[in-house]
Amino acid sequence: MQIQLLPSSFDAQGSANAAQRLTCFVIDDRVTVDAGSLGIALSEAQRRTIRDVVVTHPHMDHIASLPIFVDDLFGELRQPVRIHATSEVIELLKADVFNDTVYPKFDELRNEHGPVMEYVPFQMGQEFQVAHLKLTAIAVNHIVPTVGLLVSDGKATVAFSSDTAETEELWHVVNHARHLNALFIEASFPDAMEALAKASKHLTPSMLRTELNKLNHNGMDILAVHLKPAYREKVIQELNELGIEKLRVMEPGRIYEW
Ligand SMILES: [Zn+2]
Numbered sequence: 511m512q513i514q515l516l517p518s519s520f521d522a523q524g525s526a527n528a529a530q531r532l533t534c535f536v537i538d539d540r541v542t543v544d545a546g547s548l549g550i551a552l553s554e555a556q557r558r559t560i561r562d563v564v565v566t567h568p569h570m571d572h573i574a575s576l577p578i579f580v581d582d583l584f585g586e587l588r589q590p591v592r593i594h595a596t597s598e599v600i601e602l603l604k605a606d607v608f609n610d611t612v613y614p615k616f617d618e619l620r621n622e623h624g625p626v627m628e629y630v631p632f633q634m635g636q637e638f639q640v641a642h643l644k645l646t647a648i649a650v651n652h653i654v655p656t657v658g659l660l661v662s663d664g665k666a667t668v669a670f671s672s673d674t675a676e677t678e679e680l681w682h683v684v685n686h687a688r689h690l691n692a693l694f695i696e697a698s699f700p701d702a703m704e705a706l707a708k709a710s711k712h713l714t715p716s717m718l719r720t721e722l723n724k725l726n727h728n729g730m731d732i733l734a735v736h737l738k739p740a741y742r743e744k745v746i747q748e749l750n751e752l753g754i755e756k757l758r759v760m761e762p763g764r765i766y767e768w
């Protein structure tokens with residue numbers, strides 16, 4: 511399984527840098543988890559092959575350029591862009607984003623080949639298939655309805671925390687997986703900002719360490735994501751000071767493989 515965190519910050523010449531302002535993971539150039547930079551940072555090849563988008567929650571940094579992605583492809587789509595989410599999140603996307611005010615109701619529009627966008631609800635805790643992947647979604651502890659994900663291609667298995675404060679059920683489900691190759695876990699704020707992290711339902715490095723203690727798996731790669739750009743250096747320093755083997759900050763643009 512190949513996973514890339516799309517870049518979301520660029521200098522004036524267009525070169526991507528490491529600051530992560532938006533969240534969009536590309537899996538095997540086919541499926542994405544979230545869609546923050548989906549409409550602005552894909553390669554041309556990826557634009558042609560990605561037709562399934564799993565939305566963990568409706569916060570702007572996770573969906574910002576999803577409407578732009580569908581708009582760009584409108585005339586050329588030969589199958590709809592499928593948006594996989596809980597019914598609750600789908601209703602929020604319909605009410606607040608694809609509502610004919612902020613942007614068109616693309617799920618009601620067609621090009622000459624057929625529908626251009628389709629909502630595909632999934633059930634919490636029940637395995638579902640997206641392209642070649644099997645996924646299980648678990649509610650996590652964020653300020654809006656949000657899921658973490660367990661994702662497997664039959665060989666490799668990875669987990670995404672999405673945005674969350676301390677949580678339990680996700681780890682129970684992850685612990686039931688036969689093995690775990692990689693964990694993508696958020697680390698938004700430095701330890702000194704724990705009050706804000708708790709109020710906005712995110713993790714600091716020391717809270718992340720507590721979450722890892724709930725995991726039975728060992729030896730997987732742990733990739734920290736969602737570091738707030740304003741505090742990035744401090745969070746990196748604190749993550750390094752945890753001294754956890756195989757814990758790294760995920761580099762936008764790089765292709766990781768398991
Ligand atoms: Zn969020």
Ligand SMILES: [Zn+2]
Nearest residue numbers: 569571572673
């Ligand atoms: Zn976020």
